[in-house]
Amino acid sequence: MYEGIVQELIDELGRLPGIGPKSAQRIAFHIVQTETFDVKRLGEILLEVREKVRFCVECGNVSDQDRCNICRDPRRVRNLICVVEEAKDVVAIERTREFRGLYHVLGGAISPIDGVGPDDLRIRELLARLADGTVDEVILATDPNLEGEATATYLSRLLRTIELKVSRLASGLPVGGDLEYADEVTLGRAFEGRRLVEH
Numbered sequence: 001m002y003e004g005i006v007q008e009l010i011d012e013l014g015r016l017p018g019i020g021p022k023s024a025q026r027i028a029f030h031i032v033q034t035e036t037f038d039v040k041r042l043g044e045i046l047l048e049v050r051e052k053v054r055f056c057v058e059c060g061n062v063s064d065q066d067r068c069n070i071c072r073d074p075r076r077v078r079n080l081i082c083v084v085e086e087a088k089d090v091v092a093i094e095r096t097r098e099f100r101g102l103y104h105v106l107g108g109a110i111s112p113i114d115g116v117g118p119d120d121l122r123i124r125e126l127l128a129r130l131a132d133g134t135v136d137e138v139i140l141a142t143d144p145n146l147e148g149e150a151t152a153t154y155l156s157r158l159l160r161t162i163e164l165k166v167s168r169l170a171s172g173l174p175v176g177g178d179l180e181y182a183d184e185v186t187l188g189r190a191f192e193g194r195r196l197v198e199h
């Protein structure tokens with residue numbers, strides 16, 4: 001344990017995703033010791049990002065306006081919605097340049113262990129978007145792991161009552177991983193080779 005505020009900084013950094021106790025300590029000492037390190041700028045940008053960034057009212061993607069760049073883009077196809085877990089998955093799919101439709105960000109995946117159920121995800125918002133019949137295909141692009149599969153299965157059953165095509169990304173993605181870790185070529189192929197879900 002370090003004295004007072006240094007330990008507080010280490011504790012706060014350690015609460016960030018992917019930062020273990022050792023990394024937290026390393027970053028804390030970097031901040032404390034490096035003269036050139038622009039702490040003020042870092043502090044400002046943390047506050048600024050928290051104040052300015054919102055979630056798109058339509059798709060749930062991160063945005064600095066009410067509706068995100070993708071939802072506002074008139075060139076995007078409006079009859080196709082790709083459902084993903086997180087905003088970072090939108091970035092991964094956009095990199096492939098294979099998809100010209102719209103997105104729907106769920107805000108996570110069904111995970112009983114973590115206490116995340118369907119009501120905790122933006123599923124009601126998805127159903128609302130499908131209500132007017134504009135969308136004729138939903139692509140389920142949840143992560144290729146247990147939670148992602150459970151979420152895709154839940155959604156495909158739920159969408160049974162609606163007249164539309166439901167498809168799932170082709171296999172070939174690294175199983176157990178996150179969508180964002182798949183390289184562009186693999187992810188692009190998974191999109192092209194997507195299969196209809198019997199539902």
Ligand SMILES: [Zn+2]
Pocket residue numbers: 056057058059060061067068069070071072
């Ligand atoms: Zn949007």
